[in-house]
Amino acid sequence: MKPTAEQIKSEISRLREIMDKVPPTTRFGESNTDAIDAEIEVLENDLSEDDIYSSSCETEDEEDEKWSFRIRDLALAARRWMDGEDPESPSKGWEPLVESMQKKKK
Secondary structure, three states, rough: OOOOOOHHHHHHHHHHHHHHHOOOOOOOOOOOOHHHHHHHHHHHHHHOOOHHHEEEEOOHHHOOOOEEEHHHHHHHHHHHOOOOOOOOOHHHHHHHHHHHHHHHHH
16 A cells, blocks of 8 residues: 555654664665665655666666665665555664664663
């Protein structure tokens, strides 16, 4: 089932909150911040799959200029959630990392 406009707004707010709770990069140096920004961009601007692929790199050489393969996949997952094809919201995917970070702080 497709999320309502209110659910999408709520998801955008959750993603913004999560951004402050996860490390800015993965242990491999990939940007978590850029990944969450991409998910938010998809939700705020109702980006199509074509828009997402246009924003993505086709080779690893382009990763400095466009979304990496990982970020593209997360953006596509956000699109699938908006289309009702994936029941798991984008913020759900970040919950294990948020929980892990909270445990480390204790």
